[in-house]
Amino acid sequence: xxxxxxxxxxxxxxxxxxxxxxxxxxxxxxxxxxxxxxxxxxxxxxxxxxxxxxxxxxxxxxxxxxxxxxxxxxxxxxxxxxxxx
Numbered sequence: 001x002x003x004x005x006x007x008x009x010x011x012x013x014x015x016x017x018x019x020x021x022x023x024x025x026x027x028x029x030x031x032x033x034x035x036x037x038x039x040x041x042x043x044x045x046x047x048x049x050x051x052x053x054x055x056x057x058x059x060x061x062x063x064x065x066x067x068x069x070x071x072x073x074x075x076x077x078x079x080x081x082x083x084x085x
Contacts, residue, residue, distance in 0.1 A: 008028060011021040018036030025031055029049055033041045044053040048070060054062045060078040067073045076082045 008024045009022060010024075011019055013019050014036075020036055021034045022030060023032045025045070027049060029045045029051075030043050032043065035041075039057040041057065042055040043051055044055070046052050046066070048066075050064070050066055050070060050072075052064055052066075056078075062078055063076040064072060065074040065076075072085050074082050074084050
């Protein structure tokens with residue numbers, strides 16, 4: 001039996017020493033990203049693993065809608081405008 005283990009980076013440091021941290025779900029979906037300034041961006045996913053929302057530290061959120069086949073059909077921007085894809 002061969003078991004493949006995938007690891008995702010928990011943090012990264014750039015050439016200037018600035019650190020960025022990430023948290024992941026057990027399914028490999030990005031749940032949060034903290035930039036070097038400490039701003040946190042959170043990500044929501046549906047039961048199929050598709051990203052449904054991005055919530056920024058500043059209170060701005062973007063939402064995504066999918067059809068029954070899992071195809072992206074609309075994106076609602078931070079101002080509430082919905083755009084068909």
